[in-house]
Amino acid sequence: MGLLSTGHPLSWKASQPYIREVKRKGIRQFIHVYCATKNRKDDCLRWGDEVEYTVLHVDKSRRKMSLSLRAPEILQELQKQEHSQPEGSSVEVLWRPEYANWMVEGTPGVPYRCFAGDLELVEQNMMLRRLEIFSVLEKNEIVLSITAFPLLGVGNFTSPTEPVLGPASLSLYVPDAAINPHPRFPTLTRNIRHRRGRKVDIRRPVYQDEKTDREFPVLPRCLAHQNGCSGGTNSHHSLTNSSTTDSEIEKEDMLDLEQLAKETTSDIYMDCMAFGMGCCCLQVTLQAKDMDESRYLYDQLAVFAPIMLALTGATPILKGYLLDTDSRWDIICGAVDDRTLEEMRHGPRKSRYDSIDLFVSSRKEMIPERYNDVEALLDEDSYRMLLENGVDERLAKHIAHLFIRDPLVIYEESMNAQDEHSTEHFENIQSTNWNTVRLKPPSLESNAGWRTEFRPMEVQFTDFENAAFAVFTVLVSRVIIAFDLNFYIPISLVDRNMKAAQCRDAVIQQKFYFRRNVFADNSHVPDRFKCACGRTHKPRFSSSVQECCLTACSSCSDCEPMTIDQIINGKSVDELHSNHNFAFPGLISLIRGYLDAIELPPESSVKIGNYLDFISAKAKGELLTTASWIRKFVCNHEAYRHDSVINELICYDLLKAIHDITSGKRIESELLGDFYQGNGECHEISAEMLQEMRTKVEKGPTLMASKD
Ligand code: ADP
Ligand code: MG
Ligand code: MG
Ligand code: MG
Ligand code: MG
Secondary structure: OOOOOOOOEOOHHHHHHHHHHHHHHHHHHHHHHHHHHOOOOOOOOOEEEEEEEEEEEEEOOOOEEEEEOOHHHHHHHHOHHHHHOOOOOOOOEEEEEOOEOOEEEEEEOOOEOOEHHHHHHHHHHHHHHHHHHHHHOOOOEEEEOOOOOOOOOOOOOEEOOOOOOOOOOOOOOOOHHHEOOOOHHHHHHHHHHHHHOOOOOEEEEEOOOOOOOOOEEOOOHHHHHHOOOOOOOOOOHHHHHOOOOOOHHHHHHHHHHHHHHHOEEOEEEEOOOHHHHOOOEEEEEEEOOOHHHHHHHHHHHHHHHHHHHHHHOOOOEEOOEEEOEOOOHHHHHHHOOOOOHHHHHOOOOOOOEEOOOOOOOOOOOOOHHHHOOOOOOOOHHHHHHHHHOOOOHHHHHHHHHHOOOOOOOOEHHHHOOOOOOOOHHHHHHHOOOEEOEEEEOOOOOOOOOOEEEEOOOEOOOOHHHHHHHHHHHHHHHHHHHHOOEOOOOOHHHHHHHHHHHOEOOHHHHOOEEEEOOOEOOOOOOOOOEEEOOOOEEOOOOOHHHHHHHHHHOOOOOOEEEEOHHHHHHOEOOOOOEOOEOOOEOOHHHHHHHHHHHOOOOHHHHHHHHHHHHHHHHHHHOOOOOHHHHHHHHHHOOOOOOOOOEOOHHHHHHHHHHHHHHHHOOOOOHHHHOOOOOOOHHHHHOOHHHHHHHHHHHHHOOEOOEEEO
16 A cells, blocks of 8 residues: 545545546556656666554453554554654655554565665564564554454454444444545445445355354344344334435345345355455565566566465455465455446456456567457557557556556545646556556656566465565566566466465465476576676576476477476476476576575575575475464364354464464474574564664675576
């Protein structure tokens, strides 16, 4: 979430006359940025992570945890330093608001740079973030990096307790008081609902344990009664009596409710945006050297996204039930799905939160459009304007596809503002297309260059894990560029991988389509790559990596279902698969070859090597994913009745265990192996120490390298 505009957001109805205008202006703004920056060259690698945190209220005596709604106050405290510092200086951590009042987001105060040594700053910076939050919590609060609170939407799960059925969400489960009070967020919530013509309706399968009910009512009986929708005469009453207005749309929703009260299901039913946007994730943004590199990375990372979604899966529980899935992704897709019934019935449109539909790279020889095999609608006016202004076809399609979405929050004030040099209208559409990757054009204000954001990952419990996954992402991006890798597979298969990634135990149970030969020129292991400073590096690879090229180029199809272990750790020819026999190098051996070639200093090698070993063990299934660990914890809990239900006590003990893992008080070797023993130094880290470390690593090797 970037900076929030101020002003008066328009209701969905009041927005109607402006929608075309916002799109037209947004495209014009994009064209302006594009023309100013399309030839921008030789930007340095800069990058940063975003971690979202959950604030919890702890009632020790009742052994109950709830979501603390104090994030806005906490944020104000956290941002004091940033707001009070003199022009031109920086803080070590930037704090940003998020959708729910139990969330805060932290990023490094200044982006990390191209130095390999910067990779070592990440975990330290994340530790500092935790210290900063701790320092502003009340004594009965804790902060965790978890994707979702297990009892989100169950009973009185917030602190303080607030009434449900608020006018923004109309949710039966989540109070509007949980939505960030900045007008953008309630408006977004309500306008999604109004555009859609009904409440969002998210269903996820319940995990079927020994004693799980096969079917249960969508609305628990008490809830249906309470809201007068059990089929009685006054069935609309209590909803209209709540603080909602009685517009046509709200009446529709009440009818839905009556219908729901009659339905039974084996799915969990969730009815508002907070179930998705209240989930926390881990993102990484990378600045590329120019537009072409950024577009190329966008495509490659889009293919890689499901792999990382599976590896980081951490959401096996929602709304008090064990789910049959391990990740948040499809829940958020449903939570902000603004499609009308008509749009859902006809046409190929996905939710505006979903995987990508179009590759965008300008690499001709890789023929990206060969892999664009899902139908992608274009906003025709936008497309025409883009082409007329010299935007190439692939990029024009990408942008025109984003612009099939309507702007959801329009500020009254912004419609009259002078905005040729702003990007407000463009960002309005861009930032509400929530995909696995995002292409971020240069900012005219901050001097940031072309960037690619990697968005699929679920947040992990510890700074160690989050740092490991963030650093791994950066290193994957480095080998993609240095070795000119080609990950292209048809988008329809990327979509299949996204589904597979969310299955229970996906890392060990599922296979993922992946390209057999990832070397762009289709035959050779690259034997050299060049650094931005002009130096040539010569990676040394094992014979098994050499072998991959020889076997893969003789194969008949581009891609093949592989396990995550094979994709990450490699596969030799004798691991027979179907009737084809080929080897695959594994991304980790490419990364090791790369780090070896740039001569990473031994001190750095230990830490980075530890991250790689950790990821490698995760991919092998030697370590549990976070989701599997949570599942196992629940199943072994004495209060668990094998009915998939998570009660308050299980929730309390689970979150307490996570808290202890994070602080190093509890060692969980099934989750973390020997790789992490708790951050004992956590209490010693300070902003000054980080600054000092930053200066120290400037002498080491850089991560800017490309094919020779
Ligand atoms: P959003 O929520 O829209 O993705 P944020 O401002 O929350 O935006 O996060 C931006 C991320 O990009 C942060 O991790 C930050 O460190 C990183 N970042 C900032 N400037 C640059 C840059 N020039 N190049 C690469 N990454 C950057
Ligand atoms: Mg965020
Ligand atoms: Mg964001
Ligand atoms: Mg952000
Ligand atoms: Mg982001």
